[in-house]
Amino acid sequence: MTQRRVVGRVVRAAVLACFCVVVIAACGGTHRSGTTSTIPRKLLQEARPIGIGPRFHPAATGPVLGKCKPRLGARFGAHVEVFAANRVVLLPAGIGTAPPRTWSGGRLSSARCYGDLVTLDPTGLVYVRQGRRLSLSALFRAWGQSLSSTHMASFAASAGRRVTVFVDGRRWRGRPESVPLSRHAEIVAEVGPLVPPHASYSFPPGS
Numbered sequence: 001m002t003q004r005r006v007v008g009r010v011v012r013a014a015v016l017a018c019f020c021v022v023v024i025a026a027c028g029g030t031h032r033s034g035t036t037s038t039i040p041r042k043l044l045q046e047a048r049p050i051g052i053g054p055r056f057h058p059a060a061t062g063p064v065l066g067k068c069k070p071r072l073g074a075r076f077g078a079h080v081e082v083f084a085a086n087r088v089v090l091l092p093a094g095i096g097t098a099p100p101r102t103w104s105g106g107r108l109s110s111a112r113c114y115g116d117l118v119t120l121d122p123t124g125l126v127y128v129r130q131g132r133r134l135s136l137s138a139l140f141r142a143w144g145q146s147l148s149s150t151h152m153a154s155f156a157a158s159a160g161r162r163v164t165v166f167v168d169g170r171r172w173r174g175r176p177e178s179v180p181l182s183r184h185a186e187i188v189a190e191v192g193p194l195v196p197p198h199a200s201y202s203f204p205p206g207s
Contacts, residue, residue: 051087061144066116077207169199
């Protein structure tokens, strides 16, 4: 399968995942016969479209961190959302893994080996090897993207502004790269206009 076709499938899967999140959240509203439930205003304020173009879809080009093992092994999950220029920047599947890789519906189904942190799909869910203490800088390094107080991936903060990070809905006061990838953390990194951050994420069982 060509790289272009794989990327296309990953993007379509991400769009579908975002659509499902909105639908699931809307299902919590009040239903009336013959009408559609209203999506909560707070959810609409937090929603942003996925950016168009390669800057918003950077591929995984960084190194595998830690020992690359043939099995995924025991992991815990942290969720990372990235926004730039008021748009979603997709965290790709395959970060922290070594080729050859195989894909199924935009999700990584196998790789030659897996490092200390990996992504299996483009939903922002990061799987960290049990016993490892890693930070947001490790994720961006494995992704092959830059992260500092003034730069995030290919985006730079405007004069007098900084890259902003929220953890579980609260503003992180330290350097962006120092945010720990702790179990079930909801991390939102932004550069550009403020995007109201999610305070939590529904992690799948076992993560």
